Amino acid sequence: MTTTDTARDLRLTIVVHGRPAPQGSKKYAGHRRNSASGRVSAVLVEQSKRVKPWRSLVTRAAMNAMLDARLTEPLDGPLEADIVFTVLKPASAPKRRRTWPTTRHSGDVDKLIRSTFDGIADAEAVADDSRIIDVRARKVFPLEHPEALTEPGAIIRLYTLPGATR
Numbered sequence: 001m002t003t004t005d006t007a008r009d010l011r012l013t014i015v016v017h018g019r020p021a022p023q024g025s026k027k028y029a030g031h032r033r034n035s036a037s038g039r040v041s042a043v044l045v046e047q048s049k050r051v052k053p054w055r056s057l058v059t060r061a062a063m064n065a066m067l068d069a070r071l072t073e074p075l076d077g078p079l080e081a082d083i084v085f086t087v088l089k090p091a092s093a094p095k096r097r098r099t100w101p102t103t104r105h106s107g108d109v110d111k112l113i114r115s116t117f118d119g120i121a122d123a124e125a126v127a128d129d130s131r132i133i134d135v136r137a138r139k140v141f142p143l144e145h146p147e148a149l150t151e152p153g154a155i156i157r158l159y160t161l162p163g164a165t166r
Contacts, residue, residue, distance in 0.1 A: 008159040011075055014065040017153040018057040020085045021050035022111030051115050058119025076127040080134040080159040085112050086149040089141040109137050
């Protein structure tokens with residue numbers, strides 16, 4: 001039996017408007033010596049300049065969603081997440097038929113999840129993103145899926161599992 005076979009309660013719906021950005025690819029930016037220990041460590045920086053703005057948008061949207069839902073504490077215990085990322089459709093893509101966001105510019109779904117979960121955690125909407133035990137995420141183009149937004153962004157639904165304990 002999977003968690004989707006059990007009853008679950010929708011606790012928070014977060015709608016984010018803005019271009020989703022994947023997180024994860026780092027580039028080497030030199031090294032730094034710790035003045036106290038003398039140890040040398042590599043300096044890695046996020047390659048995508050879009051990650052920070054996306055995470056900020058997610059954080060702000062999550063905080064607003066918590067206010068709207070009158071949640072005063074982070075969600076805790078085992079959680080499920082359902083995310084629909086609406087990504088930009090390339091100008092070269094066919095206009096009159098449904099297409100799929102399978103190109104590099106739409107981002108890897110696992111890296112989109114990482115940046116989004118970090119934004120949710122920054123908002124303290126969840127006690128810790130390790131509480132999310134089940135994820136369903138998909139990328140769609142605007143207006144080509146029943147849950148797609150009309151512009152880039154994401155719809156994030158967080159569910160609790162009734163009677164579950166940590």
